[in-house]
Amino acid sequence: MAINRSGPNMSAIAAALGVSAATVSNALSGKGRVSPELIEKVRAKAAELGYVPSLTARALRTGRSGVLGLVLPDIANPLFPQIAQAIENAASNAGYGVLIADSRGDIARQTEAIGRLIERGVDGMVIVPRRGTRIADVGCPVAVIDTPSTPGNTVSADHWEGGAEMGRHLSLLGHRKVLLIGASPASNVQNDRIGGLKAGLGPGVECDTLWIEKVEAIEGEGCPLGLAARAAAGFTAFAAVSDLSALRALTELQRAGIGVPEAVSVSGFDDLIWSPVVTPALTTVRMDMTTIADLAIAALIRAIEPEDEPEDAEKTIAGKVASGQDRVPMQLIVRQSTGAPPSASLHAPNKPTAGELGT
Amino acid sequence: MAINRSGPNMSAIAAALGVSAATVSNALSGKGRVSPELIEKVRAKAAELGYVPSLTARALRTGRSGVLGLVLPDIANPLFPQIAQAIENAASNAGYGVLIADSRGDIARQTEAIGRLIERGVDGMVIVPRRGTRIADVGCPVAVIDTPSTPGNTVSADHWEGGAEMGRHLSLLGHRKVLLIGASPASNVQNDRIGGLKAGLGPGVECDTLWIEKVEAIEGEGCPLGLAARAAAGFTAFAAVSDLSALRALTELQRAGIGVPEAVSVSGFDDLIWSPVVTPALTTVRMDMTTIADLAIAALIRAIEPEDEPEDAEKTIAGKVASGQDRVPMQLIVRQSTGAPPSASLHAPNKPTAGELGT
DNA sequence: CTGAAAGCGCTTACAG
């Protein structure tokens, strides 16, 4: 019974050439045990026959699947596109596939999702943990993307320093009374950013912190945040710790007739898709997801692949690899919402997507 | 050499019990060829030993990997979270894993991404095609999520009817001069929505269509859309074909001091993450991604799995399955941006996510 | 430089 596959396998190539399957394997994998002429002949025949190697069979034999898992706290998170794209790209450059798993904010489901990935034989996984979760040993290499203040094997943006940069920016602009806006005080990332903001603003600046979650617990979800009153009370800058909160602040202020940026400044974090598109465009701080993903994947690969020779120098990005704790700088992107002229933009705006849906 | 796996395999269970591996396999798969007592004993031993089946080996043997591919035009698309979450969920309920592939807006990369998925032995794939792409036969079952006006094996929201609903809503509100805002005239989805909007508004309403892509080709990316002038010219409603464009319109109008909704209405499509969060919250039309994903996955599974018995009635959602062309109704969500009081909200707002990052 | 053989862990006819 040959229910499997449609195309030819190694034996077919071997038979067509009158050689053994082992030789075909060696020729194709280029481990140098086969004569150059034979290698060429094998390659040609493989191409002619439209040979596609079975990664499944290889996985069974070698014990490595060539697949990595990506575990996310909640795929609906607006930052997810950036993360997933960067990880998918880094992984596929390194020859790995990416299996996604959504824990939907649920801690039990996170465990379950990890288990499913293990069953499927992933060689390692990237975990963006649910708030407050510590990842136990799961029996395969793991890279956690979180914040440096989370202990463990982590790659992350330097959220604190990113906050500090934004704080300095606002301080230089002359703001002396700043409202910091966070979603949840339970978030390490958000606390890091707020800590950095305060430090960057410096001791001469008066700060207050508004946690949206707390306000909503009293006023109800989606309630106004009372920002107009804050503006009246002398706050001139509203520094949110995410672009989602920044957008909420911006529209609430605009709706109240308060001009941004001429009356007050608004800033966010993460350079989410809408940030360059709204009027005024949002000043924000962006994580270097490409680098973070590269570091995470490189760390995983080092843990997975036997230390052969150093061969592929490309895999190790400029000799930098995640060693226990890696923190990647964030990048301040100044746009109109903090009053800078458009020409001061430090970053090309997000390109709109080319898909049918969603744009 | 036993480089593979850490845990026990079937042979280990078989040996521990003094039976054959075949019997263990039959017992565990519950195909009813084994006596109830033995089944129980096998199960117990498997649990005791912490047996985890090798999906890889099963895949090699059966020719089915239990993995589905998800091909996206651009993971950065703001709609991607909804799609990915729904697909991941539907697939994992059906026992399948999901491998992601990003074509990054590039048509060559789409082909390449599909090829990589095939190599990895996916049993089928869900494709959200790049604009204008027609998916060729890829050698495995495919479900395309697009629009009913795209020919082929498609599951989609009924974009036209969704537009019509929005059109009727705006018409009932008394609008007689409406600006339709789209991103790109090359998009079938957007054209369908615009067609529906016009039909829903009816012949008594004056319409004009603004394509952002065209404006930007002249004025530059991120340029103002001149909406204040439109308002001055008598347009009282701005119906965007995506919430991203709607947000752009909303903030541009607000910035110009035009009150939404008391002076003009703004509406969008897709219920993207920020829609319930901005002030005023956006009236929009939402795709039923859960149903679309269920239909797509169900269609794939029917194509993949041999027609055994009808057994799992759950897999077929209420007897409805994608048969060639399936169109799922869209849902109008009325919020403040078109002037309705908050209490008229037809839909619970999106929950903020519980992750560390992005909120 | 090339080949024969074993084996990764499972499932599936086929016998008993």
Add this chain to the structure above:
DNA sequence: CTGAAAGCGCTTACAG
């Protein structure tokens, strides 16, 4: 109801 055997497609020592 249970088992022996073959085989999915590959890779890897080991011989020649």
